[in-house]
Amino acid sequence: MNEVVSLVSRGSPKEICVSTAEKGNGNGRAGMNGKRAAHRIESLQRPVVVCGGAGFLGSHLCARLLNEGQRVICVDNFCTSEVDAISHLIEHPRFELLHRDITMLTEEEIGNPSAIFNLACAASPIHYQRSPLDTLFTSVRGMDNLLRLARLRGAKVFQASTSEIYGHPTIHPQTEKYWGHVNTIGPRACYDEGKRCAETLCFIYQNEYGVPVRIARIFNTYGPGMRLKDGRVVINFIVQALAGDPITIYGDGTQTRSFCYVDDLIEGIMRLMDVTNDFSGPVNLGNPSEITVRELAERIVQITQSTSEIIVQPLPVDDPPRRRPDISLAYEALAWRPQTTLEEGLQLTIRDVEERLEQGDLSLLNTDPAKNRQSRLMGANAI
Numbered sequence: 001m002n003e004v005v006s007l008v009s010r011g012s013p014k015e016i017c018v019s020t021a022e023k024g025n026g027n028g029r030a031g032m033n034g035k036r037a038a039h040r041i042e043s044l045q046r047p048v049v050v051c052g053g054a055g056f057l058g059s060h061l062c063a064r065l066l067n068e069g070q071r072v073i074c075v076d077n078f079c080t081s082e083v084d085a086i087s088h089l090i091e092h093p094r095f096e097l098l099h100r101d102i103t104m105l106t107e108e109e110i111g112n113p114s115a116i117f118n119l120a121c122a123a124s125p126i127h128y129q130r131s132p133l134d135t136l137f138t139s140v141r142g143m144d145n146l147l148r149l150a151r152l153r154g155a156k157v158f159q160a161s162t163s164e165i166y167g168h169p170t171i172h173p174q175t176e177k178y179w180g181h182v183n184t185i186g187p188r189a190c191y192d193e194g195k196r197c198a199e200t201l202c203f204i205y206q207n208e209y210g211v212p213v214r215i216a217r218i219f220n221t222y223g224p225g226m227r228l229k230d231g232r233v234v235i236n237f238i239v240q241a242l243a244g245d246p247i248t249i250y251g252d253g254t255q256t257r258s259f260c261y262v263d264d265l266i267e268g269i270m271r272l273m274d275v276t277n278d279f280s281g282p283v284n285l286g287n288p289s290e291i292t293v294r295e296l297a298e299r300i301v302q303i304t305q306s307t308s309e310i311i312v313q314p315l316p317v318d319d320p321p322r323r324r325p326d327i328s329l330a331y332e333a334l335a336w337r338p339q340t341t342l343e344e345g346l347q348l349t350i351r352d353v354e355e356r357l358e359q360g361d362l363s364l365l366n367t368d369p370a371k372n373r374q375s376r377l378m379g380a381n382a383i
């Protein structure tokens with residue numbers, strides 16, 4: 001497991017941990033000045049906890065929750081994220097950051113939240129396969145710990161489940177009724193089986209202990225703010241196209257995915273958590289518009305007017321050949337469906353990457369496999 005270190009957005013670690021617990025208990029002192037009185041009122045509002053809050057989806061969710069007036073405690077162990085992703089939120093008066101691993105999070109640290117959102121798990125295949133035990137235990141032990149905390153505090157739990165639940169699907173598109181087809185011993189199993197077990201844990205805690213749970217099975221999502229070294233296909237292709245590096249298609253590129261723009265996805269999560277009946281899901285959240293990986297590469301080359309060539313590399317083991325969500329249930333239960341076309345979403349994501357590349361060092365973002373082999377030999381941390 002990753003080392004657990006105290007780090008917080010304001011004050012010393014000790015101060016913040018204490019203040020978080022105090023706020024949760026609603027303790028206050030008399031004789032406060034106006035600023036402190038306002039802080040006291042804020043303290044009375046139960047916070048929400050976003051685990052994995054510095055990750056791609058987590059950081060967007062934190063921003064949305066803050067916009068809606070929530071007090072947010074962001075928990076992250078920074079195993080695949082960087083503090084930069086939430087630098088725009090750090091100074092927000094209703095935002096707190098806890099550098100913690102969810103397997104070790106305690107009730108004192110989270111105070112008395114009304115909801116716990118669990119988005120804490122590496123989601124990019126190259127990252128979650130790098131440390132498979134951490135990946136598995138984050139989903140299993142981490143989920144168990146969060147559900148235990150939710151039970152103690154009377155909080156509702158959101159679990160970011162995944163289309164990987166369906167594995168190598170034998171039905172298409174995938175509905176929630178489909179039980180999936182996962183290789184239990186393959187390289188993706190640490191992620192897939194961890195997420196499957198997390199769903200099971202959610203329902204055990206709901207049925208046995210009355211913890212309200214909400215589960216979304218999230219399909220491929222992309223958008224501004226993805227780490228440039230994330231390794232997933234959309235960001236890889238965009239960075240390669242802008243850098244003029246070869247675009248690396250794994251396999252023959254006929255495998256399909258369905259890409260959902262991040263704002264649409266966050267809207268789906270919000271609706272799922274806000275739904276007033278006892279609908280728990282699991283519910284698919286994703287964009288049903290399906291595209292081959294090769295078409296995606298061509299689309300990105302065209303939009304960026306890149307001179308990059310498209311090259312082929314070996315297909316990773318157990319790479320699912322097709323993936324497309326059936327979102328009838330999301331529409332029926334949440335009146336949700338994506339609003340952003342792939343074209344619009346790619347334009348927005350490309351603009352974001354361009355801006356970040358202008359500010360940074362292009363050589364650090366090298367996704368050219370030949371150059372990367374060399375970087376690895378030299379001990380660099382390139383993907």
Ligand code: UDP
Pocket residue numbers: 124125220231232233234236237248249250251255257293315316319320
């Ligand atoms: N892929 C690719 N080139 C890349 C990265 C990914 O061809 O540089 C392929 C990958 O093999 C898979 C699809 O794109 O078929 C989506 O991969 P990603 O890692 O984004 O997520 P997955 O859906 O596999 O979890």
